Amino acid sequence: AQSVTQLDSQVPVxxxxxxxxxxxxSSSVSVYLFWYVQYPNQGLQLLLKYLSGSTLVESINxxxxxxxxxxxxxxLRKPSVHISDTAEYFCAVRPFGGAQKLVFGQGTRLTINP
Amino acid sequence: NAGVTQTPKFQVLKTGxxxxxxxxxxxxxxxxxxxxxxxxxxxxxxxxSVGAGITDQGEVPNGYNVSRSTTEDFPLRLxxxxxxxxxxxxxxTRTGVEQYFGPGTRLTVT
Numbered sequence: 198a199q200s201v202t203q204l205d206s207q208v209p210v211x212x213x214x215x216x217x218x219x220x221x222x223s224s225s226v227s228v229y230l231f232w233y234v235q236y237p238n239q240g241l242q243l244l245l246k247y248l249s250g251s252t253l254v255e256s257i258n259x260x261x262x263x264x265x266x267x268x269x270x271x272x273l274r275k276p277s278v279h280i281s282d283t284a285e286y287f288c289a290v291r292p293f294g295g296a297q298k299l300v301f302g303q304g305t306r307l308t309i310n311p
Numbered sequence: 312n313a314g315v316t317q318t319p320k321f322q323v324l325k326t327g328x329x330x331x332x333x334x335x336x337x338x339x340x341x342x343x344x345x346x347x348x349x350x351x352x353x354x355x356x357x358x359x360s361v362g363a364g365i366t367d368q369g370e371v372p373n374g375y376n377v378s379r380s381t382t383e384d385f386p387l388r389l390x391x392x393x394x395x396x397x398x399x400x401x402x403x404t405r406t407g408v409e410q411y412f413g414p415g416t417r418l419t420v421t
Contacts, residue, residue: 201353203353206351229408231410233412239414239415240315240401240412240413240414240415241354241401241412242412243409243410246408246409248408287353287354291408298356298359298369299344299356299410300356301346301353301354301355302353303351303352303353304351304353
């Protein structure tokens with residue numbers, strides 16, 4: 198079975214400051230890794246994903262995440278946040294093979310203060 | 312192309328009532344699933360389906376039924392609502408590695 202732990206339930210930062218949202222996972226098999234974003238009163242949208250290859254993946258709006266296999270982590274970072282980044286962020290994993298069910302972390306609420 | 316649609320957006324039920332949450336997709340995806348979202352718990356899988364006529368249980372299936380008679384529709388039935396089922400419910404489809412979520416149904420059981 199898989200499990201995902203997001204180490205911070207809430208992260209407040211000031212606009213234009215850097216941010217890191219932490220995600221650790223546990224799995225006995227190889228997994229795909231994802232970050233989803235949920236803006237207020239909306240559904241979830243895929244932000245970025247790691248499938249294979251380069252361990253650093255980037256999104257179109259400036260976020261990046263790095264897969265660290267030895268530490269079983271997939272932390273999300275942005276060097277300079279904007280008010281519009283205010284949202285809840287979910288880390289998720291999906292195992293190779295089998296039913297390939299997506300397992301989510303508890304979520305991190307990112308609040309950007311002006 | 313509407314993607315994944317869910318109805319209703321909001322619903323209030325009394326304990327013991329039954330209802331069906333509707334989910335429809337127009338992307339011809341075989342895989343569909345239902346999640347519930349509760350504060351501090353992320354999203355938890357209720358039931359999923361890998362194609363018409365095939366359904367299976369997820370992490371938290373108790374109190375919910377599903378069926379999949381067509382590729383397009385995947386309704387979630389609450390047989391006898393309980394306050395513990397107060398939550399936001401999301402339907403999702405999947406193709407390849409990418410999962411697409413509906414806008415959600417906010418359900419309150421009093």
